[in-house]
Amino acid sequence: MLDWNTLLAPYKQAVDEMKIKLKGIREQYQLSSQHTPIEFVTGRVKPVSSILQKSKRKNIPLNELEEKMQDLAGVRVMCQFVGDIDTVVELVRARTDFEIVEERDYIKHKKNSGYRSYHFVLKYPVQMIEGGEKRILVELQIRTLAMNFWATIEHSLQYKYAGKIPAEVEQRLQRAAEAAFRLDEEMSQIRGEVQEAQQILSKKRDSVR
Ligand code: 0O2
Numbered sequence: 001m002l003d004w005n006t007l008l009a010p011y012k013q014a015v016d017e018m019k020i021k022l023k024g025i026r027e028q029y030q031l032s033s034q035h036t037p038i039e040f041v042t043g044r045v046k047p048v049s050s051i052l053q054k055s056k057r058k059n060i061p062l063n064e065l066e067e068k069m070q071d072l073a074g075v076r077v078m079c080q081f082v083g084d085i086d087t088v089v090e091l092v093r094a095r096t097d098f099e100i101v102e103e104r105d106y107i108k109h110k111k112n113s114g115y116r117s118y119h120f121v122l123k124y125p126v127q128m129i130e131g132g133e134k135r136i137l138v139e140l141q142i143r144t145l146a147m148n149f150w151a152t153i154e155h156s157l158q159y160k161y162a163g164k165i166p167a168e169v170e171q172r173l174q175r176a177a178e179a180a181f182r183l184d185e186e187m188s189q190i191r192g193e194v195q196e197a198q199q200i201l202s203k204k205r206d207s208v209r
Pocket of ligand 1: 151
């Protein structure tokens, strides 16, 4: 029998550490009164039921999970603008506290479902009490708020229809993906205006404190 708690403990540690580091980047931007490319950060360790489902679907033996299931630890960064994703990608590439194993650009190459996001697979070192470090895989997804909205809805529909979304709903999802894409484009066009407004608001908040 697999001891899930022991197996997943370093993954939880990695998710917690990555969240703190990414939130730290956000705070550094805020302190220097610059537009932050990171709106918010979430993370999770894949629930055991999802691990079992995915291992069945992808034919991954349970004793090979750690090498073959790249998203046991998942961290997600949400950005306001598509351009912010490029900034976060560069920040990630410049880090020295983990190694990049793979990059998947589902923004330039969106998936057939309509899914868009930028994915990194990282090798992240977790310090162990026995001494030394365990280097585990972490999937980092970077997306705009609009991409996240679409992916969250689509994910719940996939769940509802057990992966077999009816054609009509699928068509609507495709149209919604296009609408999310256009929203991102429109927002990028008025990015300067939006940022100015946000700066005025944050100065106003500071003067009230
Ligand atoms: P969760 O935790 O429920 O989100 P595959 O799993 O076969 O699609 P692969 O090779 O494991 O693909 O890696 P990929 O596609 O780079 O990353 C998988 C994760 O990306 C998924 O995790 C989703 O979080 C997200 N994702 C990829 N494609 C889609 C999509 O079409 N729609 C949505 N909503 N999300 C997508 P899981 O396994 O679904 O787990």
